[in-house]
Amino acid sequence: MNAELPSAEHVPVMLQEALRLLGPQPGEIIADGTLGAGGHAEAVLNVLSDTGRLIGLDRDPEMAERTGERLAKQFGERVKVLCANFSDMDEVFASLSLAGADGILLDLGVASPHLDCAERGFSYRTDGPLDMRMDPDRPTAEEWINRAREEEIADVLYQYGEERRSRRIARAIVRARARGAIRRTVELAEIIRRAMPPGPRKLHPARRSFQAIRIFLNREMEHLDIFLEKLPGLLRPNGRCVIISYHSLEDRRVKNAFRDGAREETYAALTRKPLRPAPEEVRANPRSRSARLRAVRRAGQGEDS
Numbered sequence: 534m535n536a537e538l539p540s541a542e543h544v545p546v547m548l549q550e551a552l553r554l555l556g557p558q559p560g561e562i563i564a565d566g567t568l569g570a571g572g573h574a575e576a577v578l579n580v581l582s583d584t585g586r587l588i589g590l591d592r593d594p595e596m597a598e599r600t601g602e603r604l605a606k607q608f609g610e611r612v613k614v615l616c617a618n619f620s621d622m623d624e625v626f627a628s629l630s631l632a633g634a635d636g637i638l639l640d641l642g643v644a645s646p647h648l649d650c651a652e653r654g655f656s657y658r659t660d661g662p663l664d665m666r667m668d669p670d671r672p673t674a675e676e677w678i679n680r681a682r683e684e685e686i687a688d689v690l691y692q693y694g695e696e697r698r699s700r701r702i703a704r705a706i707v708r709a710r711a712r713g714a715i716r717r718t719v720e721l722a723e724i725i726r727r728a729m730p731p732g733p734r735k736l737h738p739a740r741r742s743f744q745a746i747r748i749f750l751n752r753e754m755e756h757l758d759i760f761l762e763k764l765p766g767l768l769r770p771n772g773r774c775v776i777i778s779y780h781s782l783e784d785r786r787v788k789n790a791f792r793d794g795a796r797e798e799t800y801a802a803l804t805r806k807p808l809r810p811a812p813e814e815v816r817a818n819p820r821s822r823s824a825r826l827r828a829v830r831r832a833g834q835g836e837d838s
């Protein structure tokens with residue numbers, strides 16, 4: 534995990550829409566649960582004025598350290614960055630003697646510097662070790678792919694990648710590893726490519742499988758579920774929450790939690806349907822193409838059931 538992250542520019546996805554719905558006001562406390570390279574956080578800090586504060590979390594220690602240093606230089610005491618999982622945001626708030634936030638932002642998934650850094654093993658396009666860990670506290674993709682049962686691999690690819698060829702790919706992986714351990718990203722990507730029937734396709738054949746393995750190994754859905762469960766207690770009355778997700782498994786969870794909360798009058802919906810990036814944004818930043826943004830406002834005092 535010590536690989537240098539390249540200083541690639543990170544373009545924050547749906548920044549204007551996120552800012553409008555998060556609605557940070559001077560003097561407020563805003564939490565960014567997925568700090569990444571700090572693009573959204575920096576824009577929020579710029580509108581919070583001298584009295585507002587931003588709490589930034591990232592589960593990746595390198596990302597937290599690097600972005601924390603950068604933001605501290607620019608904004609001083611107004612920003613506090615911690616290496617923590619957003620599923621533990623209640624504990625983070627307690628450690629800072631904070632009763633809640635006026636706004637919380639989640640921009641899910643991995644950051645561009647993760648994908649651009651071959652050493653982190655997230656990319657099927659650039660050769661690197663099969664790592665894919667967002668934090669060091671779990672097995673690597675190499676450990677898992679060389680030891681998991683064929684059915685388990687197929688289930689993970691199907692469940693988290695919605696990969697229709699999951700069984701075929703799992704069989705190819707198990708056959709390939711019988712000849713020697715699979716250690717590199719492009720090696721795995723090539724095994725997957727060869728397991729797919731030939732024909733024209735828009736996306737790389739390994740895209741869904743890599744996404745599935747990353748989500749599974751980092752327990753991304755479990756952390757999102759825990760966060761959504763805790764969310765009402767993390768927001769002050771009238772506090773807003775904006776979540777940007779990148780695939781249907783995440784978006785479905787967010788949609789259901791926000792819908793149930795609105796029915797119980799814990800929240801008021803701020804988006805009736807998910808917002809999508811404008812075509813110009815997708816053209817300028819293809820990584821934004823699958824983004825969906827949903828937002829709610831916590832019921833105010835007296836509005837609560």
Ligand SMILES: C[S@@+](CC[C@H](N)C(=O)[O-])C[C@H]1O[C@@H](n2cnc3c(N)ncnc32)[C@H](O)[C@@H]1O
Pocket residue numbers: 543544545546566567568569570571572573574590591592593596617618619620640641642643644645667756757
């Ligand atoms: C898409 S990036 C965020 C980019 C950021 N909004 C920006 O403008 O630079 C997602 C970041 O969230 C982090 N992350 C993902 N899941 C997390 C979790 N459960 N808890 C804390 N951080 C998480 C990743 O390590 C990554 O750095």
